[in-house]
Amino acid sequence: xxxxxxxxxxxxxxxxxxxxxxxxxxxxxxxxxxxxxxxxxxxxxxxxxxxxxxxxxxxxxxxxxxxxxxxxxxxxxxxxxxxxxxxxxxxxxxxxxxxxxxxxxxxxxxxxxxxxxxxxxxxxxxxxxxxxxxxxxxxxxxxxxxxxxxxxxxxxxxxxxxxxxxxxxxxxxxxxxxxxxxxxxxxxxxxxxxxxxxxxxxxxxxxxxxxxxxxxxxxxxxxxxxxxxxxxxxxxxxxxxxxxxxxxxxxxxxxxxxxxxxxxxxxxxxxxxxxxxxxxxxxxxxxxxxxxxxxxxxxxxxxxxxxxxxx
Amino acid sequence: xxxxxxxxxxxxxxxxxxxxxxxxxxxxxxxxxxxxxxxxxxxxxxxxxxxxxxxxxxxxxxxxxxxxxxxxxxxxxxxxxxxxxxxxxxxxxxxxxxxxxxxxxxxxxxxxxxxxxxxxxxxxxxxxxxxxxxxxxxxxxxxxxxxxxxxxxxxxxxxxxxxxxxxxxxxxxxxxxxxxxxxxxxxxxxxxxxxxxxxxxxxxxxxxxxxxxxxxxxxxxxxxxxxxxxxxxxxxxxxxxxxxxxxxxxxxxxxxxxxxxxxxxxxxxxxxxxxxxxxxxxxxxxxxxxxxxxxxxxxxxxxxxxxxxxxxxxxxxxxxxxxxxxxxxxxxxxxxxxxxxxxxxxxxxxxxxxxxxxxxxxxxxxxxxxxxxxxxxxxxxxxxxxxxxxxxxxxxxxxxxxxxxxxxxxxxxxxxxxxxxxxxxxxxxxxxxxxxxxxxxxxxxxxxxxxxxxxxxxxxxxxxxxxxxxxxxxxxxxxxxxxxxxxxxxxxxxxxxxxxxxxxxxxxxxxxxxxxxx
Numbered sequence: 001x002x003x004x005x006x007x008x009x010x011x012x013x014x015x016x017x018x019x020x021x022x023x024x025x026x027x028x029x030x031x032x033x034x035x036x037x038x039x040x041x042x043x044x045x046x047x048x049x050x051x052x053x054x055x056x057x058x059x060x061x062x063x064x065x066x067x068x069x070x071x072x073x074x075x076x077x078x079x080x081x082x083x084x085x086x087x088x089x090x091x092x093x094x095x096x097x098x099x100x101x102x103x104x105x106x107x108x109x110x111x112x113x114x115x116x117x118x119x120x121x122x123x124x125x126x127x128x129x130x131x132x133x134x135x136x137x138x139x140x141x142x143x144x145x146x147x148x149x150x151x152x153x154x155x156x157x158x159x160x161x162x163x164x165x166x167x168x169x170x171x172x173x174x175x176x177x178x179x180x181x182x183x184x185x186x187x188x189x190x191x192x193x194x195x196x197x198x199x200x201x202x203x204x205x206x207x208x209x210x211x212x213x214x215x216x217x218x219x220x221x222x223x224x225x226x227x228x229x230x231x232x233x234x235x236x237x238x239x240x241x242x243x244x245x246x247x248x249x250x251x252x253x254x255x256x257x258x259x260x261x262x263x264x265x266x267x268x269x270x271x272x273x274x275x276x277x278x279x280x281x282x283x284x285x286x287x288x289x290x291x292x293x294x295x296x297x298x299x300x301x302x303x304x305x306x307x308x309x310x311x
Numbered sequence: 312x313x314x315x316x317x318x319x320x321x322x323x324x325x326x327x328x329x330x331x332x333x334x335x336x337x338x339x340x341x342x343x344x345x346x347x348x349x350x351x352x353x354x355x356x357x358x359x360x361x362x363x364x365x366x367x368x369x370x371x372x373x374x375x376x377x378x379x380x381x382x383x384x385x386x387x388x389x390x391x392x393x394x395x396x397x398x399x400x401x402x403x404x405x406x407x408x409x410x411x412x413x414x415x416x417x418x419x420x421x422x423x424x425x426x427x428x429x430x431x432x433x434x435x436x437x438x439x440x441x442x443x444x445x446x447x448x449x450x451x452x453x454x455x456x457x458x459x460x461x462x463x464x465x466x467x468x469x470x471x472x473x474x475x476x477x478x479x480x481x482x483x484x485x486x487x488x489x490x491x492x493x494x495x496x497x498x499x500x501x502x503x504x505x506x507x508x509x510x511x512x513x514x515x516x517x518x519x520x521x522x523x524x525x526x527x528x529x530x531x532x533x534x535x536x537x538x539x540x541x542x543x544x545x546x547x548x549x550x551x552x553x554x555x556x557x558x559x560x561x562x563x564x565x566x567x568x569x570x571x572x573x574x575x576x577x578x579x580x581x582x583x584x585x586x587x588x589x590x591x592x593x594x595x596x597x598x599x600x601x602x603x604x605x606x607x608x609x610x611x612x613x614x615x616x617x618x619x620x621x622x623x624x625x626x627x628x629x630x631x632x633x634x635x636x637x638x639x640x641x642x643x644x645x646x647x648x649x650x651x652x653x654x655x656x657x658x659x660x661x662x663x664x665x666x667x668x669x670x671x672x673x674x675x676x677x678x679x680x681x682x683x684x685x686x687x688x689x690x691x692x693x694x695x696x697x698x699x700x701x702x703x704x705x706x707x708x709x710x711x712x713x714x715x716x717x718x719x720x721x722x723x724x725x726x727x728x729x730x731x732x733x734x735x736x737x738x739x740x741x742x743x744x745x746x747x748x749x750x751x752x753x754x755x756x757x758x759x760x761x762x763x764x765x766x767x768x769x770x771x772x773x774x775x776x777x778x779x780x781x782x783x784x785x786x787x788x789x790x791x792x793x794x795x796x797x798x799x800x801x802x803x804x805x806x807x808x809x810x811x812x813x814x815x816x817x818x819x820x821x822x823x824x825x826x827x828x829x
Binding site for chain 2: 001002003044052054085087091102109126127128130131132133134136137144145146147149151152155156159160163196197198200203204206207208210211212215218222225229242243245246249250252253254255256257258259260261263264265268271272273274280
């Protein structure tokens with residue numbers, strides 16, 4: 001029997017204050033960034049135009065900008081990317097963002113393509129994608145994204161509260177919120193855009209995080225019934241150690257698939273799979289150090305208020 | 312074999328056969344070469360395409376539009392079913408345009424989502440779908456009436472909007488001073504004239520039941536290009552409702568035999584109306600107005616009993632003539648539509664996305680399979696078979712529900728592989744614990760499944776909850792992702808719990824086993 005992490009006995013709960021500090025620091029950085037700078041939102045949420053061209057040869061952003069200026073499109077945000085196609089050949093692409101969503105922008109793609117072709121003779125320019133989102137839809141999607149995240153948090157809180165005790169439900173939902181925020185933080189720190197797909201990843205992380213937490217909770221509940229003589233933190237440590245190998249292995253298999261998507265899944269899925277990678281790691285960490293640790297502190301606090309000496 | 316295992320076996324075999332049955336059309340359809348598809352009878356191909364898994368626009372390329380029906384000018388009775396009627400009319404137009412597998416759905420209160428797979432001529436599609444196509448036959452006011460209308464406007468403009476400069480003609484006649492002949496405005500003067508008209512309360516200056524409308528672009532007069540400004544009777548004599556059929560045709564204009572246009576035939580009722588209107592207005596001009604633009608204004612020479620009419624004009628070419636015929640046949644939209652969102656994916660990006668998604672899926676699955684086999688050995692093999700079965704069921708469900716596979720959907724499938732083995736990891740770790748505690752193999756398996764099930768159930772339920780919110784939130788590609796995630800979780804309860812348990816029971820019932828390969 002191959003076994004990693006066999007019969008471990010780490011005093012996890014002893015170090016929970018350090019973990020609070022660590023998580024707190026990341027959360028403060030995330031919230032600070034959210035308030036001061038805000039996330040980089042994709043065209044899905046801001047409204048506007050995003051056009052992607054593939055070019056048979058690399059065309060620099062400056063050359064493309066000059067070409068577009070000449071054709072009468074001013075002030076566009078232009079980015080040049082180089083990636084690999086599935087067959088291994090290089091794909092050169094140009095991304096053009098225009099804030100406004102005007103009628104002119106709708107028919108602009110063809111004009112832009114020929115302007116770039118003219119400026120870089122011998123280069124073939126083909127349309128990869130062209131998105132126009134009206135400001136009304138963008139705003140609505142933003143509201144809907146928040147609604148979806150917050151209402152799924154609420155329902156999960158109710159469900160876990162019904163199946164487990166309140167202290168667990170609270171810990172679980174805080175852990176979930178923690179994971180979603182930390183992932184959002186990492187997306188912002190690395191300059192990635194928040195798009196519809198990224199929000200989908202955040203919701204998946206919410207589901208995954210609570211999934212992972214419940215595995216640990218289940219064991220804590222089971223052990224707390226059996227080990228009535230032990231201190232609460234000892235019960236927690238036993239439960240976490242006993243589930244450690246499965247916590248790590250389950251996270252590992254999901255991490256592997258997210259990694260495959262990150263490396264081979266292409267540009268369109270890159271931010272999505274990046275979010276999944278961060279979410280998987282923090283989802284596992286938070287099951288122990290946010291969800292269980294918080295549940296423990298609430299547990300001790302409740303006992304103290306009832307006059308029971310705990311810890 | 313116990314009775315319950317027999318049932319499980321029957322269930323698994325049935326589910327697998329059903330999954331295969333639902334997936335077979337997809338297999339046939341996507342393994343066909345374009346030439347084979349060409350050779351297949353059209354009806355059979357359509358049938359097959361319907362049964363095969365639908366690829367989202369992000370995978371096969373195409374155009375997606377979100378339209379909003381502007382009901383602000385409708386009365387409550389008209390507004391009631393305006394969106395539904397608009398949807399039907401757009402559906403008819405798209406059908407006649409010939410797009411395979413279009414999807415036209417109502418979304419919310421007053422929106423319509425249109426998906427046109429494989430379509431790349433965006434400008435034409437938008438023109439076709441977004442055109443209100445309100446056709447009206449309106450009487451042009453007589454020469455004297457027109458002159459008096461323009462004079463009134465001149466009077467008002469001269470008094471209220473003094474023209475700078477010294478040109479005395481323009482000072483006294485700001486409007487007609489810019490006209491060549493009655494109503495014709497040169498191209499270069501158009502902006503100025505439009506500004507003038509916008510500055511005046513035209514409706515109150517003109518007599519009642521009178522309106523001003525421009526002709527189509529690029530009319531030429533005495534070798535100069537420009538547009539005609541018509542003074543028309545506001546209430547139409549007839550509308551597009553009387554049109555029975557419309558065809559794109561060449562040679563409708565006698566003095567321009569190479570030009571394209573649209574010839575219309577009227578309904579019996581329309582024919583008699585047309586005969587009546589033409590008989591009563593011999594010698595006058597009857598304008599054909601489309602969406603507020605005068606297409607042409609021929610003189611009525613005689614009563615027209617046949618009900619033939621046509622639309623011609625300088626800017627109509629073969630494609631726009633065909634599209635115009637389509638929108639006239641399909642009818643006018645009950646209200647104008649506005650495009651809220653438009654997304655186009657080129658065909659090359661879609662193909663590349665499929666390849667990359669499949670690549671990531673294969674590599675990710677291979678890594679998970681390798682890990683499971685090394686770590687859990689024979690038990691790992693059981694979990695791997697369950698996981699593959701799980702993927703098979705999910706894809707079959709997508710085909711069976713007629714759901715759409717999108718790129719995020721493929722990502723969801725890949726993640727499902729990682730999450731599917733989770734359930735078995737939970738169960739296996741539990742069995743190992745029981746084995747270490749000195750329980751017999753049979754007991755350990757029994758307890759492992761019993762104790763892990765509760766955990767798995769709760770964990771899956773919460774994940775399904777967030778999946779449902781994801782479904783509700785998402786549009787297009789995201790919905791596809793939510794669907795794969797949710798079906799993956801549900802199918803997982805079947806494969807990772809019921810199926811693997813059955814395999815263990817077979818395995819353990821075949822006599823004494825010294826050591827469980829786990």
